[in-house]
Amino acid sequence: MKKIGTLFLFLIISIFGLNAQAPKANNEDAFFIRKIYNEALTSNVSYEWLTFLCKKIGARISGSPQAAAAVNYTRQILDTLALDSVWLQPVMVPHWDRGEKEVVRIVGSKSQGDISLRALSLGNSIGTGPAGLTAEVLEVKSLDELDQLGSSQIANKIVFFNRPMDPRPLNTFNAYGSAADQRGSGAARAAKYGAAAVLVRSLTNQLDAHPHTGGMSYQPGIPQIPALGISTLDAEILSDLLKKESVNVYIRNTSRMLSDKLSYNVIGEIKGTEYPDQVIVVSGHLDSWDVGEGAHDDGTGCVQSMEVLHLFKKLGYKPKRTIRCVLFMNEENGLRGGREYAAQALLAKEKHFAAIESDRGGFTPRGFTCESSNPDFEKQLKRLNESFFLLESYGLFLKPGGSGADIGPLKPQGVFLVGFEPDSQRYFDFHHTATDVLEAVNPRELKLGSASMASLIFLMDKFGL
């Protein structure tokens, strides 16, 4: 009889239990989300913070004095938000230095004479030494092409990777993903066959005069050679000339890796009232490349993450779970901040409930993409979708997909990871180049991002996963 009773109870719980435990989103929740948007759109704090980061501090590559200033500035801003705690998490970061202005010049062309090309050393690249180097240029469209050409064709040449970003994908990150191997691994692959240096067509949808930098890495056991990006317009000039004649290029850069520096992830949180041990991270990365002002990459993600906490405080929302803003250091050339954060979370046996990252620019929000190694991921996504309809009227989607580089190291811990996805059309106009400045950010688009992330976190916090 007792057994039957238990079975009966189990059935009752099975049938009704889930609904009893899962409150449905209602008008009050819809109204609160509207309040989040209203507050974000009528306030200007995130844009003011971004203005300081861009105009008073500027580009802030890991290990630089500017990065240190950005740590102090954002920490002090978080201190003003009346959070439950604000702290710095130490992390050793690489310190790469561009050195003197790069020189890349077509030399002694029969038809054109000398032509200066607009170039930037790729991040982590070594330099040519003060004398520079001159070599013949070999154009290729892919890394695999190098394996076919082999040492006989490649040795002592400057390999010029010139595969453009495909204009067809609507989401420009897809085209970026398909072209970025040239920048990241081109030098190592070319060096394997004895190349002297590499030039890489900039990763942008625009045909313009701005060279883009970005991370590259060497392979153990393969010689390190200089790697530089040239603007898309200059890539066209060089490619056109190569169709007519053999071309020699002179390259001079003095880039170098310095010793590691102590830096920090900047963290602030509102403690949860019911489940303080369950942490929801909202994040961006504080470091940037050393050109432009790190506006869209990723000043916007940082100030949006800070604004999420500000919005909750301003509206008097007391989250059930702990909401933590993390401004990661060193996303661009090492990911040390993201790795350290995940390692420390594991050590401290912290339970991360969810993490969201904004690192695709401060453009009009389109939605969120989610991933997790948790076997219950599909169930979690379904659960979130039950309340997400409230955000559909704000033009947002929710679907499986990638999240963010800095929160990626949390994946093995089974955390529900979310990537904030703004409209992608303009991102690569500014990415890693001198034009990534405050003026490229529209204040309303920026604020809508803060509001969208705050709203999603509100739903996850209130209704669980």
Place this chain on the structure above:
Amino acid sequence: MKKIGTLFLFLIISIFGLNAQAPKANNEDAFFIRKIYNEALTSNVSYEWLTFLCKKIGARISGSPQAAAAVNYTRQILDTLALDSVWLQPVMVPHWDRGEKEVVRIVGSKSQGDISLRALSLGNSIGTGPAGLTAEVLEVKSLDELDQLGSSQIANKIVFFNRPMDPRPLNTFNAYGSAADQRGSGAARAAKYGAAAVLVRSLTNQLDAHPHTGGMSYQPGIPQIPALGISTLDAEILSDLLKKESVNVYIRNTSRMLSDKLSYNVIGEIKGTEYPDQVIVVSGHLDSWDVGEGAHDDGTGCVQSMEVLHLFKKLGYKPKRTIRCVLFMNEENGLRGGREYAAQALLAKEKHFAAIESDRGGFTPRGFTCESSNPDFEKQLKRLNESFFLLESYGLFLKPGGSGADIGPLKPQGVFLVGFEPDSQRYFDFHHTATDVLEAVNPRELKLGSASMASLIFLMDKFGL
């Protein structure tokens, strides 16, 4: 028996007939839409046309030599597209001239001395005469406030309309709609109570130094007084000063209405193969205000409409219905082109099947809004929705709503009217001001608009309404 047979046949038609007549959108259609997008994203024609309109012709207010040049240029471009016909539709348009650079200056402030304010005459405004005028400023927030203040407070003063655009609506056009009465009708209402002139806070979400112009109109029987827009920053300066002291402002502008000029709507079409008498219009307006370059307003709408025809020709699509590109003249200060087009369509007993207008900027497409006076409108929308799912994966919505000013006069003819709706966040940063230039347009966002409109027209053409 015959009757039962007829009834039976009727039932059969009722049950199966609709499906038999309405082919379902399938993979082939999805593939064709992808081809439209691929072609638009890999080509650059619309951006090149826009570059010419902006950089070689520039601002092109109705009646100006630049407007005439724009007529000739676009007509000749249409001539190169191998269309079935290209023609000009004559229309008399007003010719308003801004005159000399406006002077608006706070004079003799006790605390501040003189301060120049950045101003533009509103379109259609009269001038002060060469001597200008000086009067005390009265700030108001609404037209109704004037009725309460009455002549005793208003007579001989400069009325300063200073109600900002509400930052809260996600769609900035809603906020624009709620604030635009100050610009359009403010002068007439203030003149009713004896005001000397009006200053209007610019209609933009930005707090910046750019004055915006835009249409205004006078009322019969009420004196005409000068009306000028001042930048939002200057509106703040003026308003702040008014909190401390009474303020006099000097205004000088020499704007005036000249005699009507002959101009044209520019039209080109591909004749339908099955229903050549059923016309689908795709449109923008060729005139602009006389500041900036008329890039987003509405150069983008024009080149997108032209590109729709180009895409169909390039892809070898032979539409069942006639697809007609119409570049309307005089949307900004008279709507004469739109009215003339509708009047001529009625005269010629042309059957307009649908009309779409792009006049909300060349930003990333978000969707389409539709309206019609046809009693079958809901059925038509439902029918279109049956194939529209193919465009949902492109991030587009379809819903009832406004269409466009130029196609509006077709409404009494029961035409299915569609407004193309791009993302609205940035539009009023550039609208009617000196910053509406080519550089404000992202080429990919522009092209996505052409592709979205071509795809919608393809669905309407192939599957009907």
